[in-house]
Amino acid sequence: MSPKRAVTLQDVADHAGVSRGAASFALTGRNGVSEATRERVRASAEALGYRPNLSARNLRAARTGVIAVYLPAVAPTLSYYAEATFGIVNEAMAAGLVVTLVPSPAPGTILPRLRADGLIAIDPAPGDPALEQLLSAGMPVVSGEEMPAEYRRVRGEVRSDHTAATLRLLDHFHANGAKAPAVISPEGSLGWAEEVTTAYRAWCAEHGIKERVEVVRLDSLPESTVAATETLLGARDPADAILALTEGSVLNVLTSATEYGRSAGNDLLVAAAVDSPALQFTEPTITAIDLNPREFGRACMRIMLDVLEDRASTSEVVRHNVPIEINFRDSTRGKRV
Amino acid sequence: MSPKRAVTLQDVADHAGVSRGAASFALTGRNGVSEATRERVRASAEALGYRPNLSARNLRAARTGVIAVYLPAVAPTLSYYAEATFGIVNEAMAAGLVVTLVPSPAPGTILPRLRADGLIAIDPAPGDPALEQLLSAGMPVVSGEEMPAEYRRVRGEVRSDHTAATLRLLDHFHANGAKAPAVISPEGSLGWAEEVTTAYRAWCAEHGIKERVEVVRLDSLPESTVAATETLLGARDPADAILALTEGSVLNVLTSATEYGRSAGNDLLVAAAVDSPALQFTEPTITAIDLNPREFGRACMRIMLDVLEDRASTSEVVRHNVPIEINFRDSTRGKRV
DNA sequence: CTGAAAGCGCTTACAG
DNA sequence: CTGAAAGCGCTTACAG
Numbered sequence: 064m065s066p067k068r069a070v071t072l073q074d075v076a077d078h079a080g081v082s083r084g085a086a087s088f089a090l091t092g093r094n095g096v097s098e099a100t101r102e103r104v105r106a107s108a109e110a111l112g113y114r115p116n117l118s119a120r121n122l123r124a125a126r127t128g129v130i131a132v133y134l135p136a137v138a139p140t141l142s143y144y145a146e147a148t149f150g151i152v153n154e155a156m157a158a159g160l161v162v163t164l165v166p167s168p169a170p171g172t173i174l175p176r177l178r179a180d181g182l183i184a185i186d187p188a189p190g191d192p193a194l195e196q197l198l199s200a201g202m203p204v205v206s207g208e209e210m211p212a213e214y215r216r217v218r219g220e221v222r223s224d225h226t227a228a229t230l231r232l233l234d235h236f237h238a239n240g241a242k243a244p245a246v247i248s249p250e251g252s253l254g255w256a257e258e259v260t261t262a263y264r265a266w267c268a269e270h271g272i273k274e275r276v277e278v279v280r281l282d283s284l285p286e287s288t289v290a291a292t293e294t295l296l297g298a299r300d301p302a303d304a305i306l307a308l309t310e311g312s313v314l315n316v317l318t319s320a321t322e323y324g325r326s327a328g329n330d331l332l333v334a335a336a337v338d339s340p341a342l343q344f345t346e347p348t349i350t351a352i353d354l355n356p357r358e359f360g361r362a363c364m365r366i367m368l369d370v371l372e373d374r375a376s377t378s379e380v381v382r383h384n385v386p387i388e389i390n391f392r393d394s395t396r397g398k399r400v
Numbered sequence: 401m402s403p404k405r406a407v408t409l410q411d412v413a414d415h416a417g418v419s420r421g422a423a424s425f426a427l428t429g430r431n432g433v434s435e436a437t438r439e440r441v442r443a444s445a446e447a448l449g450y451r452p453n454l455s456a457r458n459l460r461a462a463r464t465g466v467i468a469v470y471l472p473a474v475a476p477t478l479s480y481y482a483e484a485t486f487g488i489v490n491e492a493m494a495a496g497l498v499v500t501l502v503p504s505p506a507p508g509t510i511l512p513r514l515r516a517d518g519l520i521a522i523d524p525a526p527g528d529p530a531l532e533q534l535l536s537a538g539m540p541v542v543s544g545e546e547m548p549a550e551y552r553r554v555r556g557e558v559r560s561d562h563t564a565a566t567l568r569l570l571d572h573f574h575a576n577g578a579k580a581p582a583v584i585s586p587e588g589s590l591g592w593a594e595e596v597t598t599a600y601r602a603w604c605a606e607h608g609i610k611e612r613v614e615v616v617r618l619d620s621l622p623e624s625t626v627a628a629t630e631t632l633l634g635a636r637d638p639a640d641a642i643l644a645l646t647e648g649s650v651l652n653v654l655t656s657a658t659e660y661g662r663s664a665g666n667d668l669l670v671a672a673a674v675d676s677p678a679l680q681f682t683e684p685t686i687t688a689i690d691l692n693p694r695e696f697g698r699a700c701m702r703i704m705l706d707v708l709e710d711r712a713s714t715s716e717v718v719r720h721n722v723p724i725e726i727n728f729r730d731s732t733r734g735k736r737v
Numbered sequence: 738c739t740g741a742a743a744g745c746g747c748t749t750a751c752a753g
Numbered sequence: 754c755t756g757a758a759a760g761c762g763c764t765t766a767c768a769g
Binding site for chain 3: 424425453459
Binding site: 081082083084085088095096097100119121122123124125 | 742
């Protein structure tokens with residue numbers, strides 16, 4: 064509205080009666096300026112409503128002020144990624160950085176080279192050409208979940224203990240009467256899904272229980288999900304508890320249960336490996352692992368900030384663990400007595 | 401990886417044997433340079449892999465290169481907003497602009513003043529203090545859906561014809577045997593929800609059918625959604641078709657139907673006013689209005705670009721309509737004969 | 738402890 | 754049609 068030009072560092076310096084350099088030193092907290100002067104400059108800045116021009120600052124520092132975030136192609140469909148992104152944005156804003164989402168390019172398309180000071184890649188998948196291109200830009204990288212070994216080393220890695228959570232959930236199934244738990248997992252390369260499935264297999268081995276893993280195809284999700292449910296529930300020896308990795312597959316199991324003469328939450332336990340808001344609205348409500356995506360995103364950005372400010376080790380990968388929990392709901396309550 | 405400094409306009413000029421100014425003119429397509437020179441400069445830029453430094457360009461132009469996007473607080477839970485955001489980002493990238501998401505502040509929190517060249521506000525709600533603060537920054541604003549009248553005029557407004565889609569869906573209900581359609585809507589101020597509900601009321605009036613509108617409270621969504629379903633289905637004179645505005649409420653209706661002795665898709669028609677991926681995975685699959693969020697986002701950004709480049713009228717609001725469709729699925733197929 | 742000056746990479750009046 | 758110069762707002766060696 065007000066067409067008056069923005070207040071500049073020079074304005075602040077003039078107002079405080081010092082040179083521009085001194086004002087800069089005072090405001091950025093560098094040594095070389097008396098405490099009294101610093102206070103005076105701060106007061107002037109405050110009074111004038113000074114806000115540093117980031118373009119100028121970035122130009123000077125040979126930075127862009129931008130952090131790129133790369134999400135899997137399925138991102139828009141999963142509230143998990145939206146939450147994680149908001150976590151990243153939150154933390155970035157506080158540091159005066161801007162976050163740019165890198166859209167997964169349509170297959171065959173090439174990404175425009177992007178200017179950024181760092182890249183946060185969530186759930187990086189092996190063999191993703193766009194990811195490869197991004198990594199080759201040479202900026203520091205923090206990954207959410209494990210970066211596939213084939214790629215160059217990352218500076219930071221944020222993870223969660225999916226194995227422990229999975230085992231706990233399977234124990235919960237077991238305690239509530241399940242003898243034949245199963246897993247429905249998307250095919251391919253999400254490290255997270257693989258970790259859950261591997262934990263499941265280990266649990267089965269330890270308990271001497273037959274493995275039931277159904278894999279759904281990403282290119283025909285609805286159909287293959289229906290088929291997976293049928294295989295698990297229509298078998299002569301059907302599953303009596305299902306851990307579904309995606310929202311689609313839990314919902315399919317839950318809403319198909321009666322077709323197979325089962326009652327979800329009662330003689331068929333159902334849980335999701337990742338929570339989402341919808342799971343509180345079904346009847347019965349659905350037990351799910353709460354991946355704490357907001358905090359996960361924040362953690363990624365915090366490590367990125369450490370890296371950018373040279374507070375992070377350059378020789379080894381900074382690792383951080385985000386705790387996850389289980390939201391127990393009615394779908395795993397088991398037979399009523 | 402390569403620590404060699406970025407190639408600058410000066411490098412291109414040297415390579416092409418012209419002055420920096422001439423190179424600038426050539427590359428930005430301005431007049432004042434011969435076609436031959438222009439070509440030579442272009443070739444040099446190409447050969448050297450020149451990419452303009454946006455910080456410098458922005459500094460010069462007194463811009464930030466950033467477009468702020470403001471979404472409702474519920475954004476992370478709805479795939480609609482994620483899709484719209486990706487649409488915005490897509491279009492922005494092509495124009496060399498960066499998108500920053502403004503997180504809805506926790507109540508009472510104040511937003512840090514943000515630097516941006518423009519603001520895109522999706523589903524702006526009347527009385528939102530954060531929105532008010534953002535608008536007062538004085539940058540050009542484009543709104544997705546109608547900007548509440550109390551706020552200052554926007555430069556652009558992207559909308560969809562929810563009324564027409566709603567009427568069409570109600571006709572579809574009717575054609576498939578529904579005599580008592582109902583609506584479950586979130587309380588409050590989303591203009592979109594109000595438009596759908598108003599269209600519903602008009603339809604009821606026209607058909608001489610009793611209105612059944614249940615409003616769910618945002619602060620206790622799951623509980624009040626359950627209550628809404630109960631009111632509609634447990635009544636002496638129950639609804640036989642339900643248009644639910646949110647994913648949560650459709651899922652609740654669908655999964656509760658049998659409790660009330662109803663069969664969704666058969667003697668109880670169910671539809672959602674906004675599509676989401678989960679709705680293809682339920683049994684039955686759920687009919688929904690496809691709001692085309694990606695295109696909606698793109699349209700917002702395209703108008704913003706027109707405004708920023710002064711291609712848009714300054715005297716009147718630029719308006720654009722994004723067409724929406726209905727994805728017909730099994731939940732509204734009606735009684736099998 | 739402070740000030741004057743240079744320079745980050747660009748664009749754009751202004752002379753030639 | 755082209756070149757030399759100024760300046761966007763900042764930070765930071767360098768002298769004093």
